[in-house]
Amino acid sequence: MGSEHVLAVGLMSGTSLDGVDAALIETDGEAHVRPIAFRSEPYAETDRRQLQAATQRALACAAPGADATIDAAAAMLTDRHVAAVRRLLAEAGVAPEQVAVAGFHGQTVAHRPDRGWTWQIGDGAALARALGIAVTDDFRSADVAAGGQGAPLIPVYHRALIGAEGLPAAVLNLGGVANITYLDQDRLIAFDTGPANGLIDDWMAAECGRAFDAGGALAAQGHVDASVLDMLLDSDWFDQPPPKSLDRADFTIQPARGLAPADGAATLTAFTAATVALALDLLPARPARLIVAGGGRHNATLMAMLAARTGLPVTPIEALGWNGDATEAEGFAYLAVRARRGLPISFPGTTGVAAPRTGGRHHDPQR
Structure with missing residues (x-):
């Protein structure tokens, strides 16, 4: 070829x-x-x-x-x-x-x-x-x-989508797991930030018999339990420098069990947002905004929590003219x-691989 x-x-x-x-x-x-x-x-x-x-x-x-x-x-x-x-x-x-x-x-x-x-x-x-x-x-x-983490792989595609004139930039992908890509003129940095939709989906299946929280509607009705959120965040993994990656099963909904369905949904949604905010501290520079791809961008409650916890404008990737549902498939x-x-x-x-491969x-x- x-x-x-x-x-x-x-x-x-x-x-x-x-x-x-x-x-x-x-x-x-x-x-x-x-x-x-x-x-x-x-x-x-x-x-x-x-x-x-x-x-x-x-x-x-x-x-x-x-x-x-x-x-x-x-x-x-x-x-x-x-x-x-x-x-x-x-x-x-x-x-x-x-x-x-x-x-x-x-x-x-x-x-x-x-x-x-x-x-x-x-x-x-x-x-x-x-x-x-x-x-x-x-x-x-x-x-x-x-010796690499094997993930994430889509960042090089993010670089092609954004182009040199759009740098510096940060792209957040919200799938089952969340990952962030940071690009500037000299660097391409990416890593998993924590769970994204995965735990919320697990909660909805266990507590409501539904596959996902459509639009974040259930989470919007609930209250974040601060003690459970602190328990979820109590992991050395979030302090580890990149590169790093997760399996979807590395975190579970167990700390939230016992909460009302809406409160559990709100707390797990806040967990995703909080872990993204923590990840920003690991970047070489704070981005001016977050460009968001993946299914999680359809969750209005998650998007609002991301904006509140990061203090950044949170923009769906469609604002750049791309289809956020298609980004990963296009990337492969x-x-x-x-x-x-x-x-x-x-x-x-x-x-984290020793050399590009x-x-x-x-x-x-x-x-």
Whole structure:
């Protein structure tokens, strides 16, 4: 693959387990990015439960390996991604042979860089065969094997989106876990800040039988319990300098158990906002504003708490002309092109790896 502009598909299934995001972009893997199409395919409840079961099994494993529950979930996940790409390309009027590569993140079932591994399930070779498109997957393992955190990886895409004229800047991504990217003319720094939607979603499932707090409506009705919030914040992890990353399961809703549903939602939402505020102290300079991507930007209560606790304007990424729901999927299309061209996808300032490095496994289709 040369340095010309190509079409690439990016696929993301986040730890919130809400569905498959699929994006089509035109890019050279460097400065040129042109979004073309995006769609999100929600998981059925049976799919969510299957992925939750696979995650529970993976978290109990000493290392990635064969497991019937996890393997079945990986097959289901791959099938859902095949369907999402076919619908995306049909809507865009693009034939598979026009697409240079698909970047397939897969589903993270356990992230343990402290043990030297990270585990994303999904069969990239099967995806390539089904679609007739070259696939790059397993973006994180090479970085972890080289001593990096394996996350976050999207910061290099943030740099391409914002461009040199938009620097300095800070981009906050609110998925199951939150991460922040800081960019200036000389530096690219990124790290996980703490939970984002993950704990709120867990609380809603446990206390209300709902998948998430739509718009932050329940949290808006509650009161923050200061003692529980202090307990949640009582972790040395927040003081650790970057780079650093989290598994979605590293924090739990247990400290909030016993609170009324609205108060628990408010307290866990405040926890996300408070951890972002703490993270700003770890940046080389305080940004003028926070540009927010990811599903959490739809939570009005969280966005208001972020503004209050950070003292900064909090701006959805749409203000820059981008689609915040599509950012991560687009990012993996961009990373796939970079990886195919041997360009770095992780950096000392983003994952802690000793030197910039590429990554991913490449699967060619049988056309």
